[in-house]
Amino acid sequence: MKSIEISVTQEEKTIVSRLANGEKADNIRKDLKIAQGTFAMQLLAMRSKYNVKNTTQLVALFIRENIIK
Numbered sequence: 001m002k003s004i005e006i007s008v009t010q011e012e013k014t015i016v017s018r019l020a021n022g023e024k025a026d027n028i029r030k031d032l033k034i035a036q037g038t039f040a041m042q043l044l045a046m047r048s049k050y051n052v053k054n055t056t057q058l059v060a061l062f063i064r065e066n067i068i069k
Contacts, residue, residue, distance in 0.1 A: 017068040
């Protein structure tokens with residue numbers, strides 16, 4: 001499997017890292033000044049981009065690929 005690291009944006013890395021650390025999505029989006037609908041669409045787009053079914057799988061993928069720790 002080809003590494004996904006080159007296609008990961010800094011914002012994606014920040015969001016997924018904070019989710020992995022147990023932060024609530026609402027707190028993350030408020031800190032990043034992202035509207036609720038936009039944030040939901042970003043998560044949906046990331047799940048589609050990285051071909052995963054849910055946010056848990058997205059976090060697991062980023063950890064497995066050493067994108068986040």
